[in-house]
Amino acid sequence: xxxxxxxxxxxxxxxxxxTSLVVFLGVYAIGDPLEILLPADASxxxxxxxxxxxxxxxxxxxxxxxxxxxxxxxxxxxxxxFNRPAxxxxxxxxxxxxxxxxxxxxxxxxxxxPLGFLAGTRPRTVTDETIMTGSILGFSLPNFWQGMMLIMxxxxxxxxxxxxxxxxTGTILGVRTSxxxxxxxxxxxxxxxxxxxxxxxxxxxxxxxxxxxxxxxDFVKYARARGISERRILSVHVFKTxxxxxxxxxxxxxxxxxxxxxxxxxxxxxxGVGKLIIDSINMLDRPIVVAYILVIVSMFIVxxxxxxxxxxxxxxxxxxxxx
Amino acid sequence: MSEHLLEVRGLRTWxxxxxxxxxxxxxxxxxxxxxxxxxxxxESGSGKSITGxxxxxxxxxxxxxxxxxxxxxxxxxxxxxxxRQRALRGNRIAMIFQDPMMTLNPVLRIGTxxxxxxxxxxxxxxxxxxxxxxxxxxxxxIPHPEERIDAYPHEFSGGMRQRVAIAIALLHKPDLIxxxxxxxxxxVTIQSQILSEVQxxxxxxxxxxxxxxHDLGVVGQLANKVAVMYAGRIVERGAVDDVLDRxxxxxxxxxxxxxxxxxxxxxxxxxxxGNAPPPLNRPEGCPFRPRCARASEAxxxxxxxxxxxxxxxxxxxxxxxxxVFA
Numbered sequence: 001x002x003x004x005x006x007x008x009x010x011x012x013x014x015x016x017x018x019t020s021l022v023v024f025l026g027v028y029a030i031g032d033p034l035e036i037l038l039p040a041d042a043s044x045x046x047x048x049x050x051x052x053x054x055x056x057x058x059x060x061x062x063x064x065x066x067x068x069x070x071x072x073x074x075x076x077x078x079x080x081x082f083n084r085p086a087x088x089x090x091x092x093x094x095x096x097x098x099x100x101x102x103x104x105x106x107x108x109x110x111x112x113x114p115l116g117f118l119a120g121t122r123p124r125t126v127t128d129e130t131i132m133t134g135s136i137l138g139f140s141l142p143n144f145w146q147g148m149m150l151i152m153x154x155x156x157x158x159x160x161x162x163x164x165x166x167x168x169t170g171t172i173l174g175v176r177t178s179x180x181x182x183x184x185x186x187x188x189x190x191x192x193x194x195x196x197x198x199x200x201x202x203x204x205x206x207x208x209x210x211x212x213x214x215x216x217x218d219f220v221k222y223a224r225a226r227g228i229s230e231r232r233i234l235s236v237h238v239f240k241t242x243x244x245x246x247x248x249x250x251x252x253x254x255x256x257x258x259x260x261x262x263x264x265x266x267x268x269x270x271x272g273v274g275k276l277i278i279d280s281i282n283m284l285d286r287p288i289v290v291a292y293i294l295v296i297v298s299m300f301i302v303x304x305x306x307x308x309x310x311x312x313x314x315x316x317x318x319x320x321x322x323x
Numbered sequence: 324m325s326e327h328l329l330e331v332r333g334l335r336t337w338x339x340x341x342x343x344x345x346x347x348x349x350x351x352x353x354x355x356x357x358x359x360x361x362x363x364x365x366e367s368g369s370g371k372s373i374t375g376x377x378x379x380x381x382x383x384x385x386x387x388x389x390x391x392x393x394x395x396x397x398x399x400x401x402x403x404x405x406x407r408q409r410a411l412r413g414n415r416i417a418m419i420f421q422d423p424m425m426t427l428n429p430v431l432r433i434g435t436x437x438x439x440x441x442x443x444x445x446x447x448x449x450x451x452x453x454x455x456x457x458x459x460x461x462x463x464x465i466p467h468p469e470e471r472i473d474a475y476p477h478e479f480s481g482g483m484r485q486r487v488a489i490a491i492a493l494l495h496k497p498d499l500i501x502x503x504x505x506x507x508x509x510x511v512t513i514q515s516q517i518l519s520e521v522q523x524x525x526x527x528x529x530x531x532x533x534x535x536x537h538d539l540g541v542v543g544q545l546a547n548k549v550a551v552m553y554a555g556r557i558v559e560r561g562a563v564d565d566v567l568d569r570x571x572x573x574x575x576x577x578x579x580x581x582x583x584x585x586x587x588x589x590x591x592x593x594x595x596x597g598n599a600p601p602p603l604n605r606p607e608g609c610p611f612r613p614r615c616a617r618a619s620e621a622x623x624x625x626x627x628x629x630x631x632x633x634x635x636x637x638x639x640x641x642x643x644x645x646x647v648f649a
Contacts, residue, residue, distance in 0.1 A: 216383070222426035224381055226440045226491065227413030236439075240430045315430055316475040 077287035097272030108199035116207020138201030210242030362542030
């Protein structure tokens with residue numbers, strides 16, 4: 001197990017190094033941040049001064065080298081726009097996104113798994129067809145359109161829920177979160193639902209397929225032959241078996257959701273990293289873009305590691321192979 | 324009137340498919356008493372496994388028991404509620420499957436699956452259920468049951484897994500065990516160990532055992548009675564020595580001839596010509612007719628069972644009562 005983790009850490013460092021180079025070059029190629037940072041009528045002297053202060057006149061290789069040296073010390077540079085350390089700006093925004101993504105993942109599990117079971121245990125019935133049709137809508141309707149419809153229905157027509165912003169946050173166990181206040185919670189509902197819709201559809205499909213593939217297996221028949229109740233067969237035997245694919249897919253999805261919560265955050269003006277990265281790309285704020293991508297890559301690596309550990313907890317056969 | 328442990332009359336289990344009705348089991352009669360081992364023999368697709376599942380009410384759709392009478396200790400199982408059937412399954416009637424690698428849930432510990440089997444039928448504490456599971460493992464000859472109970476199915480060898488399955492079947496000291504080819508996946512030494520243990524357990528506990536197999540050799544070694552199935556019917560039945568030494572049905576004779584024997588070493592094995600009839604398109608009359616050397620015009624009609632309650636066959640041209648080895 002130790003060897004396994006060590007190997008993963010080495011792999012992670014390599015991935016991070018390569019990503020940093022690719023992203024650095026990519027951002028360099030996008031354009032000159034001076035065009036955006038400076039007013040159109042800036043003098044040559046001002047221009048030269050800003051260039052020098054941001055070290056934009058150094059050769060590319062030297063810029064990258066300086067960046068790496070600084071990054072290894074935990075310094076990812078100062079945002080051109082906010083004039084604050086890039087990591088600080090990102091970590092200030094990250095909790096809001098994590099909260100949104102976690103909430104929508106939990107929603108997708110507590111809604112998706114039961115519906116998937118309902119559909120999977122009653123194939124080709126009205127219940128099954130209804131749930132599956134609903135999940136097609138969840139998949140295929142564009143996310144931004146779903147978001148606008150949610151605002152239209154719940155904020156504009158019914159006036160039940162606020163449509164934008166994060167609302168009040170409070171502190172639970174040292175973490176600032178929307179769950180601490182009612183206002184924060186109601187602000188969270190619409191964006192979390194919006195982000196969850198496609199996930200719910202995905203979980204429903206995974207669960208339904210899993211149930212349908214598991215039910216004809218011999219161990220289910222054997223459990224019946226032992227007189228085990230149908231309820232226990234579903235909630236223990238089948239459930240534990242289908243959790244493995246669900247954990248895999250949700251692990252991948254968790255990373256993507258953080259990285260691509262952009263649309264939802266934009267529609268609901270949610271102050272998370274997704275919105276930050278879009279703004280930063282528009283402003284060519286290099287340090288933020290590079291640091292953001294490295295943070296996201298690190299997260300993917302951590303999530304994958306967690307998924308692998310979860311696997312071995314769920315499937316004893318993997319555990320004994322690893323040891 | 325003496326009551327049999329199990330009495331099956333005219334069992335028919337059919338599968339409605341888009342292409343037609345598959346009559347997997349088409350009129351099967353069985354009788355079994357306590358302490359008896361019945362070998363149910365036939366080729367793949369003869370309906371012997373479906374017969375076993377039908378007794379437990381475990382035929383998967385689109386299959387359905389459409390006709391027949393299943394009496395277990397006098398109780399009509401087909402009329403029993405789903406709840407009553409579940410209460411009997413694993414408790415009074417246990418089943419052992421062919422491949423315990425496929426039948427034990429790979430993600431649950433052996434102990435978990437044994438404890439749930441105990442608790443499905445009796446209100447006992449978890450520690451009591453665990454103690455009984457451990458004892459059952461010891462009884463079937465699994466070393467260090469106290470440690471092995473926490474192992475997962477893949478941590479056992481094939482023979483040990485089959486012992487676990489037998490231990491699970493014995494948890495509630497059932498009256499009847501239905502074993503569906505339980506030793507087919509095992510090597511010969513393990514197989515004979517398990518056979519002799521099963522035999523003595525059946526005798527000691529006074530259970531009835533239905534041993535489903537394609538292997539007449541194993542059945543000859545183990546069973547008291549044998550029933551030979553072909554195309555959903557029992558074509559010959561009787562005491563095991565009688566049937567194996569003096570087969571009356573040409574199909575039984577064919578099966579016996581195809582067993583490898585010491586004295587025809589080096590000779591090609593004899594086989595029954597042709598294949599089992601396709602289940603959707605069985606020939607009219609005797610289903611064995613197209614493969615039978617003795618078939619005549621008469622075989623276009625369906626042969627009824629002839630013989631006694633203890634010894635019977637379905638054939639218009641039964642073999643004379645001479646021994647196979649004569």
